[in-house]
Amino acid sequence: xxxxxxxxxxxxxxxxxxxxxxxxxxxxxxxxxxxxxxxxxxxxxxxxxxxxxxxxxxxxxxxxxxxxxxxxxxxxxxxxxxxxxxxxxxxxxxxxxxxxxxxxxxxxxxxxxxxxxxxxxxxxxxxxxxxxxxxxxxxxxxxxxxxxxxxxxxxxxxxxxxxxxxxxxxxxxxxxxxxxxxxxxxxxxxxxxxxxxxxxxxxxxxxxxxxxxxxxxxxxxxxxxxxxxxxxxxxxxxxxxxxxxxxxxxxxxxxxxxxxxxxxxxxxxxxxxxxxxxxxxxxxxxxxxxxxxxxxxxxxxxxxxxxxxxxxxxxxxxxxxxxxxxxxxxxxxxxxxxxxxxxxxxxxxxxxxxxxxxxxxxxxxxxxxxxxxxxxxxxxxxxxxxxxxxxxxxxxxxxxxxxxxxxxxxxxxxxxxxxxxxxxxxxxxxxxxxxxxxxxxxxxxxxxxxxxxxxxxx
Amino acid sequence: xxxxxxxxxxxxxxxxxxxxxxxxxxxxxxxxxxxxxxxxxxxxxxxxxxxxxxxxxxxxxxxxxxxxxxxxxxxxxxxxxxxxxxxxxxxxxxxxxxxxxxxxxxxxxxxxxxxxxxxxxxxxxxxxxxxxxxxxxxxxxxxxxxxxxxxxxxxxxxxxxxxxxxxxxxxxxxxxxxxxxxxxxxxxxxxxxxxxxxxxxxxxxxxxxxxxxxxxxxxxxxxxxxxxxxxxxxxxxxxxxxxxxxxxxxxxxxxxxxxxxxxxxxxxxxxxxxxxxxxxxxxxxxxxxxxxxxxxxxxxxxxxxxxxxxxxxxxxxxxxxxxxxxxxxxxxxxxxxxxxxxxxxxxxxxxxxxxxxxxxxxxxxxxxxxxxxxxxxxxxxxxxxxxxxxxxxxxxxxxxxxxxxxxxxxxxxxxxxxxxxxx
Ligand SMILES: Cc1cc2nc3c(=O)[nH]c(=O)nc-3n(C[C@H](O)[C@H](O)[C@H](O)COP(=O)(O)OP(=O)(O)OC[C@H]3O[C@@H](n4cnc5c(N)ncnc54)[C@H](O)[C@@H]3O)c2cc1C
Ligand SMILES: Cc1cc2nc3c(=O)[nH]c(=O)nc-3n(C[C@H](O)[C@H](O)[C@H](O)COP(=O)(O)O)c2cc1C
Ligand code: SF4
Ligand code: SF4
Ligand code: SF4
Numbered sequence: 011x012x013x014x015x016x017x018x019x020x021x022x023x024x025x026x027x028x029x030x031x032x033x034x035x036x037x038x039x040x041x042x043x044x045x046x047x048x049x050x051x052x053x054x055x056x057x058x059x060x061x062x063x064x065x066x067x068x069x070x071x072x073x074x075x076x077x078x079x080x081x082x083x084x085x086x087x088x089x090x091x092x093x094x095x096x097x098x099x100x101x102x103x104x105x106x107x108x109x110x111x112x113x114x115x116x117x118x119x120x121x122x123x124x125x126x127x128x129x130x131x132x133x134x135x136x137x138x139x140x141x142x143x144x145x146x147x148x149x150x151x152x153x154x155x156x157x158x159x160x161x162x163x164x165x166x167x168x169x170x171x172x173x174x175x176x177x178x179x180x181x182x183x184x185x186x187x188x189x190x191x192x193x194x195x196x197x198x199x200x201x202x203x204x205x206x207x208x209x210x211x212x213x214x215x216x217x218x219x220x221x222x223x224x225x226x227x228x229x230x231x232x233x234x235x236x237x238x239x240x241x242x243x244x245x246x247x248x249x250x251x252x253x254x255x256x257x258x259x260x261x262x263x264x265x266x267x268x269x270x271x272x273x274x275x276x277x278x279x280x281x282x283x284x285x286x287x288x289x290x291x292x293x294x295x296x297x298x299x300x301x302x303x304x305x306x307x308x309x310x311x312x313x314x315x316x317x318x319x320x321x322x323x324x325x326x327x328x329x330x331x332x333x334x335x336x337x338x339x340x341x342x343x344x345x346x347x348x349x350x351x352x353x354x355x356x357x358x359x360x361x362x363x364x365x366x367x368x369x370x371x372x373x374x375x376x377x378x379x380x381x382x383x384x385x386x387x388x389x390x391x392x393x394x395x396x397x398x399x400x401x402x403x404x405x406x407x408x409x410x411x412x413x414x415x416x417x418x419x420x421x422x423x424x425x426x427x428x429x430x431x432x433x434x435x436x437x438x439x440x441x442x443x444x445x446x447x448x449x450x451x452x453x454x455x456x457x458x459x460x461x462x463x464x465x466x467x468x
Numbered sequence: 469x470x471x472x473x474x475x476x477x478x479x480x481x482x483x484x485x486x487x488x489x490x491x492x493x494x495x496x497x498x499x500x501x502x503x504x505x506x507x508x509x510x511x512x513x514x515x516x517x518x519x520x521x522x523x524x525x526x527x528x529x530x531x532x533x534x535x536x537x538x539x540x541x542x543x544x545x546x547x548x549x550x551x552x553x554x555x556x557x558x559x560x561x562x563x564x565x566x567x568x569x570x571x572x573x574x575x576x577x578x579x580x581x582x583x584x585x586x587x588x589x590x591x592x593x594x595x596x597x598x599x600x601x602x603x604x605x606x607x608x609x610x611x612x613x614x615x616x617x618x619x620x621x622x623x624x625x626x627x628x629x630x631x632x633x634x635x636x637x638x639x640x641x642x643x644x645x646x647x648x649x650x651x652x653x654x655x656x657x658x659x660x661x662x663x664x665x666x667x668x669x670x671x672x673x674x675x676x677x678x679x680x681x682x683x684x685x686x687x688x689x690x691x692x693x694x695x696x697x698x699x700x701x702x703x704x705x706x707x708x709x710x711x712x713x714x715x716x717x718x719x720x721x722x723x724x725x726x727x728x729x730x731x732x733x734x735x736x737x738x739x740x741x742x743x744x745x746x747x748x749x750x751x752x753x754x755x756x757x758x759x760x761x762x763x764x765x766x767x768x769x770x771x772x773x774x775x776x777x778x779x780x781x782x783x784x785x786x787x788x789x790x791x792x793x794x795x796x797x798x799x800x801x802x803x804x805x806x807x808x809x810x811x812x813x814x815x816x817x818x819x820x821x822x823x824x825x826x827x828x829x830x831x832x833x834x835x836x837x838x839x840x841x842x843x844x845x846x847x848x849x850x851x852x853x854x855x856x857x858x859x860x861x862x863x864x865x866x867x868x869x870x871x872x873x874x875x876x877x878x879x880x881x882x883x884x885x886x887x888x889x890x891x
Contacts, residue, residue, distance in 0.1 A: 046533040049865050052816035053828060059842060107840035113809035114866060 028300035059108035062089035081128035096126030143170030156184020158239035158430025161446030167210035178219035221398035242392035252343030257350030261389035279384030286389035287317035418452030470768035488744035489572035496556035505754035509568030514545035527674030538700035561593035602643035602668025620655035627659030637662035665721035669695020698747035713739025729763030814860035825853035
């Protein structure tokens with residue numbers, strides 16, 4: 011897109027340096043020392059805090075004794091995306107936040123990095139830990155190839171199901187491939203994990219959109235059960251003047267470019283404003299700084315206290331010298347000859363807390379001001395992509411577009427199960443994995459039950 | 469400040485810290501540097517007919533990332549000619565008249581040879597002699613070292629030979645590789661020994677390389693048993709020192725696992741007059757003595773002990789036979805909820821390894837939350853069931869979190885011996 015002014019290009023080494031792993035790999039000695047610090051808790055708090063219930067002390071003990079392959083098996087048994095999770099999980103809010111060492115007044119065990127160390131060990135060496143179960147004659151389709159579907163598919167394939175994954179995107183992996191910051195995980199890391207799922211016999215059909223390219227009737231005829239793991243979609247629009255200008259884009263589209271294009275080809279303004287203050291907004295501003303943008307603003311209607319990004323994500327942005335404009339509401343985007351030139355904003359004051367305890371921002375009269383920018387990125391949440399499911403009888407959608415599913419992840423139409431962002435409204439990879447696993451158990455139990463019933467009827 | 473000077477069978481040492489016979493006391497240069505660092509005495513690396521050592525010759529056991537929790541060697545006595553050692557002893561004594569140099573000797577079991585080496589050591593100016601009856605490997609296969617120290621009669625006989633020629637005190641160094649160390653200590657005393665030192669190293673094999681199936685230490689793919697020492701053997705040494713302290717009247721040099729001043733103080737409390745150190749000096753160098761001196765005198769000041777004699781042997785009367793312990797003494801475990809971090813190690817230890825008297829946690833917990841707002845799972849002791857074994861207190865990773873509190877059941881002292889006598 012033609013921008014008014016673009017950021018200066020960096021050297022290839024500078025790009026690699028700025029997008030280098032923020033939690034680098036451990037070597038064997040580092041891993042052994044860190045593993046030795048673990049107390050080997052019983053009924054461990056870290057495991058309880060993990061949505062996929064990885065036996066953390068179990069795998070750390072194995073690393074300590076040099077049984078790294080066994081460690082990887084413990085992890086992947088509970089969470090097939092153990093590698094991605096080791097890199098991208100908000101561990102401070104999950105396992106590491108629960109680690110009793112914190113309570114003891116010491117640093118939490120670096121569970122995420124140890125996990126990654128163990129799984130990398132087997133992926134680097136192409137060690138095959140799991141195999142497809144002997145075929146049980148049942149077929150399951152997964153819509154979407156993100157973490158939820160990958161986890162569901164792997165669990166079912168190990169039980170002997172024939173699983174086919176359909177995804178409308180070019181590459182498999184969902185947001186693991188397209189969405190997560192490049193300094194946490196790269197496209198190739200995600201695809202390496204997809205290969206592991208493929209090795210279980212799972213068939214991937216990319217660039218196939220269910221509801222358009224394949225009908226539900228067709229799916230239902232061919233498969234015994236269908237898992238819906240379609241995640242969320244594009245970024246919401248803001249409905250302000252100037253949104254059509256060159257240089258305005260959604261966070262998802264911007265981040266996707268940083269993932270699939272070589273860094274120098276990602277077009278990036280010299281001055282950028284990102285609107286929103288969630289984890290995605292942090293990913294946008296940090297990526298922008300790392301791509302060479304000189305001035306990066308994070309514009310948020312409420313105050314620092316209300317921001318939804320995790321504290322350490324906030325910290326990342328601070329370290330990248332992002333300018334935070336709190337209590338600032340965008341009013342319109344200014345342009346010249348079709349390109350962005352500025353963002354007009356108004357100051358806000360926070361009203362009393364509403365029913366959910368959130369304080370709503372009120373514009374302060376006469377406080378308009380303009381920031382000089384070449385690019386505006388919207389990071390105000392993702393739209394649902396579940397509208398197409400209205401064609402399926404029995405599936406119920408909430409007002410926000412999320413799919414209603416029970417504790418076994420079964421929807422109102424018993425043949426359909428669902429999990430991940432499209433059910434929980436947008437959470438973390440590890441939640442999608444946990445839900446995919448739970449759905450796999452639900453599918454297996456339901457098919458066992460119905461086929462048993464069928465047998466009894468005969 | 470406390471006076472650390474010690475009298476040991478007639479000779480005076482500036483402090484109770486001596487280097488044990490071993491690699492740190494191989495040469496005059498080392499011993500003089502050690503004296504500069506503060507060591508009171510040094511037992512010279514054992515002198516005898518020249519031998520050849522192997523390479524490698526050491527093995528270590530690391531534990532949870534800490535190096536050399538245990539150490540082992542298959543080294544023999546000094547591989548230098550006796551005349552070089554004697555000449556250097558003379559040199560050291562000339563320059564460091566205040567510090568003690570003790571000549572450690574091990575020669576073939578012939579009366580004349582022992583007489584000859586005793587004379588040569590004393591001519592060189594050694595302050596005392598230590599007879600090495602303890603080396604568990606190599607020399608024992610040649611009828612020396614522990615093959616003498618394991619037979620009370622030989623120990624008594626050879627001690628007698630040394631005494632026939634000696635004008636300086638004779639210390640007999642004992643091996644722990646016996647069933648009853650006091651028998652050998654008594655034999656040494658009977659043979660005329662002026663003191664005993666213990667322990668020498670413990671028979672051991674350090675491990676197996678699981679790829680090559682050779683043992684450790686590895687000498688061209690083969691290995692041999694050797695002597696174990698370092699922190700791991702301190703409990704063995706303390707037991708033997710205390711039992712010898714009860715059995716003999718002559719003074720004791722305590723050896724085994726001394727690395728800190730606290731280790732030394734424990735040896736002394738169990739009856740040792742001086743301590744000897746080998747592994748810790750090999751691991752960290754001579755400078756470790758600085759803290760030993762400092763720490764011990766600070767401790768003595770705090771307790772009003774003017775000399776080590778003020779507390780030497782004080783713990784000995786408290787070391788009893790099992791049959792003399794009070795069977796009615798009762799303690800139970802007590803968890804301090806404010807300190808507990810919720811690791812549940814006490815629970816699993818008691819459940820699987822003791823007496824099933826800890827409840828994992830009341831689901832409501834104690835209301836304690838970690839910084840992330842998650843509940844801390846504090847276990848609960850079922851006091852009525854607790855047998856007071858104290859396993860839980862030992863596994864708890866938090867200092868002071870589990871303590872054992874005494875329960876007064878109003879029962880009188882009763883030992884097993886008393887009970888048996890009544891029946
Ligand atoms: C910018 C960003 C950064 C993030 N960073 C982190 C992080 O650091 N750590 C973390 O744990 N989580 C992070 N997340 C969240 C995480 O990526 C998601 O929670 C997770 O990917 C959800 O998995 P899913 O399988 O439910 O959906 P998705 O990963 O979204 O996958 C859904 C897939 O379904 C496909 N699809 C949709 N509709 C159809 C259809 N009709 N037919 C066929 N295919 C279809 C899509 O193409 C997509 O591939 C981030 C999210 C974003 C947006
Ligand atoms: C490498 C090595 C060589 C030793 N050589 C001798 C020796 O020549 N003569 C001797 O009496 N003891 C020798 N010992 C035993 C030590 O003097 C000492 O008794 C034993 O190591 C226990 O003390 P520590 O725990 O402080 O090491 C040696 C010990 C080591 C580690
Ligand atoms: S809570 Fe911490 S110390 Fe305990 S098992 Fe988990 S990682 Fe180890
Ligand atoms: S002292 Fe022993 S029996 Fe009592 S609670 Fe602790 S482990 Fe259990
Ligand atoms: S071992 Fe100590 S810290 Fe751990 S749960 Fe028990 S009392 Fe608490």
